[in-house]
Structure formats: C-alpha cells, structure tokens
Amino acid sequence: MVNTQESGLTESLTTPFSAELAKELLANYGSPLYVYQSDRLRQTISYITQSILNPRTKFHFASVTNGNVALLQIFKNCGWGLHANTPGDVYLGIKAGFAPVQIVYSGSNLNRADLEQLLSWGVTSLNLDSVDQLSLFCEVYQEFKSTWSAPRLGLRLNLPELTGDSRIGVRPDEFSQAINTAKSVGLKLGGLHFYRGTGTNATQAFTQVITQILAVCQLLPDWEYLDFGGGFGYAYRTQGLAFNWQEFGRELSQHLENIDKKIELIIEPGRAAIAGCGTLLTQVVSVKWQEGKQVVGVDTTVANLSVPSVYGGYREIVTTKDSIDRLYPTDVCGNTTYSRDYLGRNCQLPALARGDVIYILDTGAYGYAMSSHFLHRPRPAEVLLENGTHKLIRQRENYGALLNNQLFNYREDK
Numbered sequence: 001m002v003n004t005q006e007s008g009l010t011e012s013l014t015t016p017f018s019a020e021l022a023k024e025l026l027a028n029y030g031s032p033l034y035v036y037q038s039d040r041l042r043q044t045i046s047y048i049t050q051s052i053l054n055p056r057t058k059f060h061f062a063s064v065t066n067g068n069v070a071l072l073q074i075f076k077n078c079g080w081g082l083h084a085n086t087p088g089d090v091y092l093g094i095k096a097g098f099a100p101v102q103i104v105y106s107g108s109n110l111n112r113a114d115l116e117q118l119l120s121w122g123v124t125s126l127n128l129d130s131v132d133q134l135s136l137f138c139e140v141y142q143e144f145k146s147t148w149s150a151p152r153l154g155l156r157l158n159l160p161e162l163t164g165d166s167r168i169g170v171r172p173d174e175f176s177q178a179i180n181t182a183k184s185v186g187l188k189l190g191g192l193h194f195y196r197g198t199g200t201n202a203t204q205a206f207t208q209v210i211t212q213i214l215a216v217c218q219l220l221p222d223w224e225y226l227d228f229g230g231g232f233g234y235a236y237r238t239q240g241l242a243f244n245w246q247e248f249g250r251e252l253s254q255h256l257e258n259i260d261k262k263i264e265l266i267i268e269p270g271r272a273a274i275a276g277c278g279t280l281l282t283q284v285v286s287v288k289w290q291e292g293k294q295v296v297g298v299d300t301t302v303a304n305l306s307v308p309s310v311y312g313g314y315r316e317i318v319t320t321k322d323s324i325d326r327l328y329p330t331d332v333c334g335n336t337t338y339s340r341d342y343l344g345r346n347c348q349l350p351a352l353a354r355g356d357v358i359y360i361l362d363t364g365a366y367g368y369a370m371s372s373h374f375l376h377r378p379r380p381a382e383v384l385l386e387n388g389t390h391k392l393i394r395q396r397e398n399y400g401a402l403l404n405n406q407l408f409n410y411r412e413d414k
C-alpha cells in the first residue's frame with residue numbers, strides 16, 4: 001500500500017506485488033527473500049533495446065550486477081549478449097547458455113592464468129585496461145594462437161577531462177604504443193570502450209561527450225566498434241532524476257549516422273536493466289520506540305543487501321500495512337548489532353508490528369550479487385515470478401555455507 005523513505009516525500013508508492021502473494025512467497029520459501037518479476041525485466045529490456053535505433057547496436061547485460069543464471073537466460077532469450085567484468089562473469093554466462101562469442105570482456109588487471117582461462121573458454125572480444133595488460137595478452141596469445149581463434153581487441157579509454165581521475169583505461173597518447181604491441185603478434189586494435197562511471201542519471205553526462213569520444217576513436221586506424229558502457233543510472237528515488245534512454249539513443253544514433261565509417265555499437269547496461277525487477281522481502285521481528293521514532297528490526301541484514309548502508313545508496317521501503325492512519329519516522333534495522341546495519345534510515349512508515357511484511361524495492365542490481373557472509377548469516381533464497389507462478393531460482397543457504405572450504409585439520413601444538 002503506502003510508504004516512502006525519507007521525510008518530505010509525499011507520493012504514495014504501491015507494492016510491486018500483492019500482500020497475499022508476498023505472504024505466500026514467504027510461507028513457501030522463508031524470509032528474507034529476493035523476488036524478481038520476469039515481466040518487468042522483459043519490459044525494461046525491450047524498452048532499452050528499442051531506444052537505440054542505430055541498426056548496428058548490440059546490447060550486453062553487465063552481469064556484475066546480478067549473476068543469477070535464470071535471469072541471465074532471460075537476457076539471452078531477449079537477444080542480448082553478456083558483458084563480463086571478471087572471468088567469473090564469463091563462467092556464469094557460459095553456464096547460462098551464452099556462446100563465448102556473445103560475451104564481451106572489459107575488465108581489469110588479469111594475470112596470465114586469467115587470460116588463458118578467458119581464451120580457453122573461447123572469449124574473443126576483449127577490451128583491455130592498460131598497455132601492460134595488452135602486452136601480457138599478446139604474450140599469451142602468441143603462445144597458444146594455433147589453438148585459439150583470433151580475438152577482437154579493444155582498449156578501455158581514459159580521458160581525464162571526461163572521466164576525472166579514473167584509474168581505468170588507456171590514454172590517447174599511449175595508443176601508438178598499444179597499436180604496435182598488438183601488431184607485433186599480428187593483431188589489430190579495433191575498438192574503444194568508454195565508461196562514464198556507474199549510476200549516472202544525468203543523460204547529458206553521456207550525450208555531451210559523444211562528439212569527443214568519436215573523435216578519439218578515429219585515432220585508431222583499424223577502428224570498427226565503440227563500446228559505450230555501462231554506467232546508465234536507475235531512478236531509485238520516485239521523484240528523482242531518471243536517465244532518459246530515448247534522448248540518449250536518439251543522439252548517439254544521429255552522431256553515428258554522421259560519421260563515414262559504419263561501426264558497431266555496444267551498450268552494456270547493468271543496473272538500468274535489472275534494478276527495478278528485484279525486491280527484497282523481509283519481515284518485522286521487533287519494534288521499539290525511541291523519542292517518537294520507530295525502530296523496526298527486520299529479519300535481513302546489510303550483509304544481504306549492502307548498498308544502502310555500506311555504500312550510502314538509497315532504496316525505497318514499502319509496507320502493506322492495512323490501516324495507515326499516520327506515518328512515523330522509522331529506522332529499519334538489520335538482525336545484527338553491526339553499527340551500520342540499517343536497511344533504511346528516517347523512512348516514513350506506519351506503526352508496524354511483528355510479522356508485518358516489508359518490501360525493499362529496486363534491489364535487482366548489486367543486491368544478491370554484493371551479499372556476503374560478513375556477520376555470518378547465510379544468504380537468502382531467490383525466486384522468479386513468471387506467468388502467474390513462482391519458481392525458486394536459488395536455494396537459501398544454511399549454516400553449512402559458513403563452513404564451505406574450511407578445513408578441520410588444525411591441531412594446536414601442545
């Protein structure tokens with residue numbers, strides 16, 4: 001029914017699904033519970049896909065935000081490829097059914113074993129972060145090139161005037177060194193990868209730099225693709241600034257039409273694609289009042305959803321409480337005594353009681369993916385809602401998970 005986080009926000013929010021369904025899910029799978037709505041995810045994928053009219057565009061989901069293979073399969077079935085930040089992203093992508101050629105790797109600081117692993121999995125599109133990474137890649141490639149297909153190589157771009165003091169990427173004055181390095185093993189540098197920085201809701205932060213990026217791309221004689229990131233924001237605040245996909249798509253397509261070369265465009269949305277389809281359900285386990293403020297304890301923790309507390313991110317909190325005569329300033333606290341264990345602070349919520357259900361919205365990105373065993377609570381289960389049914393897509397951990405890979409072989413010396 002209603003709520004909202006933060007005083008001053010007047011708009012009422014609705015829950016993403018009914019109280020009856022929430023209760024059914026919690027009864028079936030326990031609490032806390034990550035719930036994903038496949039119809040919402042498909043709508044977002046379709047909306048983003050249609051917003052860029054350039055015919056040579058490929059979309060790659062950035063699975064750093066969510067590595068559940070059921071969700072990755074939805075992206076795959078909608079025609080998207082995968083963007084990998086790490087070899088682990090590639091591994092999950094392959095397990096979800098992506099062909100290695102559908103995966104673009106654009107990460108950082110791989111060692112020789114990582115690079116060998118990527119190549120042996122068949123990944124052929126790589127955007128490398130430094131000339132040194134490129135040199136190492138070329139050494140590895142030279143050694144095994146008889147068994148591997150020729151890769152499509154690009155560089156991550158570092159332009160201090162656009163990306164501030166970002167550690168990522170290669171500067172244009174290093175391009176000639178990079179080109180020669182690739183050439184020494186018979187390879188070309190065909191692409192540039194630009195990353196604006198995560199969670200940017202200001203559309204102009206992207207559109208205003210297109211001309212500059214395209215000019216830099218032309219410094220590569222074998223330029224054939226532009227990977228424009230990543231980093232597109234999601235409007236976590238109902239009344240906050242929202243990234244405008246239509247405007248971005250229109251401007252980028254126009255610019256690409258105006259250049260002579262017909263190059264491929266790669267777009268790799270992360271949170272923008274998946275944040276909105278996920279909800280973390282949790283239940284109230286304790287309520288106390290302190291000077292007019294409601295202190296609500298819930299059965300999840302910041303280790304299950306670290307963004308709000310550890311990284312200062314904001315997620316709307318909604319409840320289905322029926323009789324809302326009044327809202328109170330409320331802190332929603334996790335089930336540990338860790339000093340930062342808050343899922344929401346200064347929310348405006350009705351008076352709550354044990355057993356009430358709380359929905360933490362827009363937790364599809366950097367939610368489960370950033371959960372950890374810090375505080376030693378097993379991780380929640382994940383459920384997918386699809387065609388009116390619900391399906392468990394990841395089991396809840398039990399306490400045994402806390403012992404994974406630990407060995408009972410230590411004997412204190414007498």
Ligand SMILES: Cc1ncc(COP(=O)(O)O)c(C=O)c1O
Pocket residue numbers: 062064065083085106195197198199229230231232268269270271272365
């Ligand atoms: C290269 C790259 N692309 C895409 C993403 C996904 O980011 P976002 O969720 O901001 O779109 C990341 C996140 O780390 C990234 O490093």
